[in-house]
Amino acid sequence: MESSSSRVKIKGSSMLKTITSLYTELDEEFRGILDRSTDSRSLLNILKCPEAQLLPSLLACAMKYFDARNNVFRINGMTLCISLEDVLFLTGLPISGSPVISHENRDPEGFSREFGLEDICSHSITKMSSIAKNLNCDEAMRKKAVLLLIVRCFIVPSASGHTLNTTFLKMVQDFKLVDSFA
Numbered sequence: 001m002e003s004s005s006s007r008v009k010i011k012g013s014s015m016l017k018t019i020t021s022l023y024t025e026l027d028e029e030f031r032g033i034l035d036r037s038t039d040s041r042s043l044l045n046i047l048k049c050p051e052a053q054l055l056p057s058l059l060a061c062a063m064k065y066f067d068a069r070n071n072v073f074r075i076n077g078m079t080l081c082i083s084l085e086d087v088l089f090l091t092g093l094p095i096s097g098s099p100v101i102s103h104e105n106r107d108p109e110g111f112s113r114e115f116g117l118e119d120i121c122s123h124s125i126t127k128m129s130s131i132a133k134n135l136n137c138d139e140a141m142r143k144k145a146v147l148l149l150i151v152r153c154f155i156v157p158s159a160s161g162h163t164l165n166t167t168f169l170k171m172v173q174d175f176k177l178v179d180s181f182a
Contacts, residue, residue, distance in 0.1 A: 018125060018129070018149065018153045019046060019047065019049070019149065019150060019153045019154050020049060022047065022129060022132065022146065022149060023047040023048060025129075025133055026132065026133060026146075027133070027135060030135075030139070030142060033139060033143075034047065034143065034146065037143070037175075039175040039176050039178060039179065040143070040147060040172075040175050040178035040179060041179060042178070042179045043147055043150045043151070043155075043178055043179075044146075044147075044150075046150050046154050047146070047150065106121055106165065106166050106167055107121075107166040107169055107170070108120075108121055108166070110166035110169040111123055111166060111169075114141070114144055114169060114173065115128075115131055115141060115144070115145065121165050121166050122163045122164060122165040122166070123163065123164055124162055124163055124164070125149065125152065125153070125162040125163065125164060126162065128145045128148055128149050128152075128164055129145070129149060131145040132145040132146045132149065140175075143175065144172045144173070147171070147172040147175075147178060148164060148168060148169070148171075148172050149164075151168045151171055151172065152164045152168065156168065
């Protein structure tokens with residue numbers, strides 16, 4: 001029996017589970033559409049990351065060695081830095097392009113325009129997930145919901161709870177431009 005002290009919970013690690021379970025919860029036809037999609041590949045590939053129970057424990061262990069002041073890992077007297085090249089090789093995500101983070105681009109009508117939702121600047125991850133799984137929504141809307149969930153849960157996770165705001169809508173509005181963000 002596993003004791004509660006041997007289990008490590010990392011804040012935000014449930015976001016990784018949100019992404020890994022999303023793909024399996026989508027209908028088979030829509031999964032095929034996403035798999036065959038030639039645009040937005042850098043983000044859509046994240047959907048197929050295998051779920052690993054080891055990841056939260058591994059992250060907890062690694063964070064014991066992280067020096068936040070210098071943004072490096074210090075292990076056995078050695079200093080290890082995470083570079084953009086590491087991000088490219090480990091995730092396959094682009095490392096050059098338009099910046100992902102922008103606090104100035106809140107779009108109060110964004111959720112209404114893109115998803116037909118109430119005109120507010122944030123909605124729940126659950127709501128966006130239900131749009132992604134909704135067979136009555138058109139393919140483009142569902143794909144935008146999936147991409148927005150990947151951005152929120154994997155690319156820019158936050159401690160602000162399980163909500164999505166309109167800040168990152170600009171990244172998913174034009175599928176051909178999704179891979180141009182870094």
